[in-house]
Amino acid sequence: MGEAAVDDGTSEVKAPDGGWSWAVLFGCFIITGFSYAFPKAVSVFFEELIREFDVGYSDTAWISSILLAMLYGTGPLCSILVNQFGCRPVMLVGGLFASLGMVLASFATSIIHIYLCTGVITGLGMALNFQPSLIMLNKYFSEKRPLANGLAATGSPVALCCLSPLGQVLQYEYGWRGGFLILGGILLNCCACGALMKPLDPPKTSETPGIENTPDDGNKKAKPKPKPKLLDFSVFSDLGFVIYTVAASIMVLGLFVPPVFMVSYAKELGNEDTKSALLLSIMGFTDIFARPTCGYIAGLQWVRPRCVYLFSIALIFNGTTDLVGSLSKDYTSLVVFCIFIGISYGMVGALQFEVLMTVVGTEKFSSAIGLVLLLEATAVLIGPPSAGHLLDSTKKYMFVFLLAGVEVVVSALVLAICNLLFIKKKPEAPETATKNGETVQEKEKNHSSTPPIEEPHKADGNSEKKAEDIMKDPREVETVLKDKDEQNKNITCSPDTKL
Template identity: 45%
Template sequence: MSAEEKPPSVLDGGWGWMVVLGAHISIGFAYSTPKALSIFFKEIQNDLQCSYSDIAWISSIMLAVMYAGGPISSALVNRFGSRPIVILGGLMCGVSMVAASFGSSIIYLYLCIGVIGGSGLALNLNASLTIISKYFLVRRPLANGLAMAGSPVFLCFLAPLNQFLLDEFDWRGSLLILGAVMLNCCVAGALMRPPSQPVVLKKVEDQSNEVSSIKDSCGQNVKKLLDLTFFKDRGFVFYLIGNLMFFFGAYAPIVFLSAYAVSLGVEEYSAAYLLSIMGVVDMFVRPGTGLIANTTWIRPRVQCFFSFAMVFNGMCHLLCPLITSYPLLVVYTVFFGVSFGMVFALIFECLMDLMGNQRFPSAVGLVTIIECVPMLLGPPTAGLLVDISGNYKSMFFMCGGVITLGGMFLFTMNVCRYHTLKKEQSSADTEQAKPTGSANQGQANISEVEIQTAVSVETDPNGRNC
């Protein structure tokens, strides 16, 4: 085991909780900013004379770049560590909002908010998730839940804050102030001290050997960045398909929630507070879900628990078009917050459960870059449906239907996978228990190797069936 692969000397505590606090802040801005920006969309739409589909591209590009930047962020974290990468990401986020405040075209906003801001969020997100996996093992689900709770906490105060800023300073002044607020990500990055690791003294024979070592390291980083062997893992493929369907419909209901409430006759501040209500509910659900996922009964079945959360989320959106009053809209928002919080408290824990700590940084980079496609297309497609139909019902039906189907697919495939793994393990145990004679010794050994190879595909580096 190399020095980079050795676990830190202190796991599940100590400075790790300060790292969780930094990740809470960093992840909070990463996930809440694209949602909270929707408060400005109606004013930007009127000022720049663009359609619902055009305005939805702002959040879509920001989210897509955030996810597409995953592999680059992972490579930078592997090279420089989490602390400088999060600080750099915070600077990019602040600069992007300040620059966007001077925008006079929708394309300019795509570049500043979408590309530059999304790149900064990508650095923040992946670096935070990676360092948590290095500090926690037994309490990892709880640590992930607390860190991911940053999204609802920040959404809770960013939504009404943005509405206040919009009323006082219009959307340009609001973006200028928001850019200054996002510089707090630099403070979060300062908390992410690298975990202590054993010092390994290595004799450098000569300069040529050192250069060769650097080249080998670069080659290994490239292989990790483009590690397509993940697709040989059935659990990973099922997880990825379910996630693609979820992310296609996940963010459009949030982007258009305030506008939908206003279309029902709700006052603007009350409509903005719907995002805060969702944030408050989400705030408690994420750590609570982390605690539940850490129980002895749920943790071995965490993939199925994740599937249930997806179906729950999709059903909420399917029922939303039936709502005709503000109190019922609040009820929808509460259930939306519960289901959304459950999904995002489990989404990276499930990937860690499948891949293990050592392969997680590479896996999360590959997953996020693939997920950027539905992230990019989902909200604009929903906005196009609103432009065509003239109402929001078709948008909610589309998003709810896609998410529900994704959750049902993931649940079905996971049940089948668990059954297959159990059957393969049972067959392996039976073969080992059979008496072997000289005549059939070779055949028995071959069968046993084949079974063990099949089982090992679904086993993490610690030898635990995923």
């Protein structure tokens, strides 16, 4: 059965798994909340934007779609900036961009202006915060990483529970323009979260006993450390990473569709605006408990190497909920739909990046997440708008949820089946993978075209047989003893050798 290689957090700096790690986790909690909840919460303003600019559902859906596309599509850019400047400076600049976009959008005179300000500028700012926060979380946690991912992912439903009713109140009190302006001020908190991302101090070099330390006269220069690659494309040579990327790209086609259209669907059924917006809060409330619970389960000893299959189960649950929820015809059924979709979102959110960290490891994660988000960007960009076009043509929300459910279920099947078929066993490190007393590297040498080099002190089955053959012949025994005597004579006498 295909087991993923669990990353042990081995890197130049050991993950502390405590102390300042919890401050980093809190910052990642806030950033994740803004990044994922904001595109959903902004859908509260869609009805007023439709009346203001005389556009359709598909046109307003592009706002959330562009936000998510920038969050995903700028992944390689974020990876390059993080590898070049570090996480903290990138996040501080990102917080300014996120706030600036919403402030400028409050002065928009057409839907295109909102696309550029809210979608592009704010989306870029959130991307510059989201990806570095995950990278820092991966550096600060190792043993407790699944739980930390679950807790950080809980920021999304918590923010959704707050931002959705807040957006509704802001719309009533100040209109969509005033609401956008106030939300822009709230997004400045991303800068405070970025300030929490303190870089880990490199380990101090330990002094070797018995060797005198020579004073540094300033003439000797330390060897420069090799610069990390700005973007490491070698992750594509990992079959597990390729399978994950394909499945995730299919997943995001339908994953974000239900929250975007949930409020509009409730209003279509004749419910009040406040009751309709409450559905997103219900979804987020159940999501709050699902994410840390799933993160704890993923961290169990037996489950952690197989978390990719737990992720597949979560996707099947999410897609099936969409398929069944498409039959909802009243407010009560919508509430039940939101409860189950919230649980399934919690499972998916807690496992999505934990599986990626498990597949590629700590060293390549900064590049891997950027490339994954880039490949998912196209799917994110066409997902909600295509659902909006389907709604405009059919005038039925049922088909929107059916399409989303099918796409998520297909992604789960691709992930699970491909891992079962192509990832045969858990990869092992060359120095630890042994069989019959022979390491993997030794096996490769023995099967190569060049003859193997005999090691005099190698304890394997062949050396034992040679020793037995020598002991059978007395002449060979005498030869071996003479050779040892000559070697002992050649050793120079020193205080160490006299002992």
